[in-house]
Amino acid sequence: MKALFFDGLMPHLIETYRVPEPEENEALIRVLMAGVCATDIEIAKGYKGFRGVPGHEFVGLVERVRSPYQGLTGKRVVGEINVGCGACEFCAKGMEKHCLSRTALGISERDGAFAEFLTLPLKNLWEVPEAVSDEEAVFTEPLAAAFQVLEQVHVKPSDRVAILGDGKLGLLIAFVMARQGLNVVLAGKHASKLALAASRGIKTKYSGELQNRPGYEVVVEATGSPEGLNVAVDIVKPRGAIILKSTFASRKNGEPSECAGEVDRRAPIDLSRLVVDEITVVGSRCGPFPPALEALAAKRVDVKSLISAVYPFGDVASAFERSQEKETLKVLLDFRP
């Protein structure tokens, strides 16, 4: 099969990569479309030392299942990316995503979605409703990461919410929270991205225009910059909550990735402010697929507006290049004939 392979130096498109063989209770999935995420770009730069096929945002068709349960065979699915060992306390509690020996599709120890086929356990898969197009379905994974904010923190109707960062993830979080009627302002640095949010009725501000008085009960930090948390601390109200979405793969500022792996990159934080103002900081990563799929099916979140370009998979090099341009939002790869 055709696959993009990263050998530690640079990604190569290989025509004769071995089709993966599903293990017990896994499915073989034929990829229909995949999305390029900031993590993929970082992986192509050596992030996490990953070797293999990158890519973790996808929609595909279940080609074959190695299990007595065949209910998903032939179905169109999206898949959660973390695969636990199945034998530890986290897996026993259904927290595979925090299993210490987990693999992650296209990120850690498991070939990913920039290939004609991939494998995932059946329990990671969710059937895509008919009302959701392939293009939209690819957004399930990042949209789930946006919903995760509301899974972790109780945001009240009376709260003022600031979302820092107008990248894909910041925009998706703004779409989700604004659609729930929450009092949201999105802050960023890109005129075109802020304009996109504004055209969806979302209040926007340029970074730096945010007021530290009276401040915000809830601040979502999705800038991708280590400085983002300090900005959040400056504008959050005492007893407020900061939801931390940014991981940092490199020293230069980049867009946060909603499912990035672990890197040891320390940022200097004013801890005394956290204590004195009794601020809560909540780390937040991948999220639940069902509400994301439901929102897509009901057209409650306009993810199509985030698509900057669609490239055939054969032109993945151009897709990666385009993905790194400043005003680009989501770039999709099309595997369909």
Add this chain to the structure above:
Amino acid sequence: MKALFFDGLMPHLIETYRVPEPEENEALIRVLMAGVCATDIEIAKGYKGFRGVPGHEFVGLVERVRSPYQGLTGKRVVGEINVGCGACEFCAKGMEKHCLSRTALGISERDGAFAEFLTLPLKNLWEVPEAVSDEEAVFTEPLAAAFQVLEQVHVKPSDRVAILGDGKLGLLIAFVMARQGLNVVLAGKHASKLALAASRGIKTKYSGELQNRPGYEVVVEATGSPEGLNVAVDIVKPRGAIILKSTFASRKNGEPSECAGEVDRRAPIDLSRLVVDEITVVGSRCGPFPPALEALAAKRVDVKSLISAVYPFGDVASAFERSQEKETLKVLLDFRP
């Protein structure tokens, strides 16, 4: 009256300091005993630029009240230290402790307890039950800061809890949590302080002996060192909670203060770990007095074991010196005839 006055250079015992005049709805309180806190030591080194009478842990007698309500006149009381402006949104919500224009007894813009008299609003005062001695009552304020951990975070019976730091605050938190039957281990660097905890049936470890696998669902950071949070991140389980009690008044390691003011002291933190492991960090400061007073009245927390020395107020200089010795826990000042 006699008062310890800090002029920005060093504290002086002044014999003829002006007795404070209570404002509307405030009480004039004759101090019986006061406790020396790490914050007082920091203030004497110039922390926060405070000028005036330090001291914020006390028990006293209500001498006179400027209010139609006279129910507290003549009573023995302890007092919450933060005084809000009374006119802002935080005060309107009963969050005077987070009022942006607040004063704080002996810490910020308000003369404190190292004097024969002090003033506080009536609503800050709590009558001390007869079963609580003066010595014990002085611990109400730091004990309330220990209880604040349980006000902010739901610690479950099945959680493994690590408390980092065997100073006064770490010990009080360990006493409170262990007494509730929680599965607590106290980690520190001082043999005598760990032995004190062990003699109360609390599991102890030397710092560095804590296991990062399987780790702890809840970690209370009370080391007073900026590195403490990174240790906490290393040993907390994914999805776990870190309660941050330490503020940092100086670069060298010191004991945390439960009610310290604001200083801009940044510590380098691995934010990616917070995100990937979805850790919650909760800043925690002063706490509620009623559960602390109840615990003291019921002798559920043995605060007397934390008293290293009692000095007459006239010998406050010796008290400050003693307070800074390595093995010292709480030093009290006695104002009684």
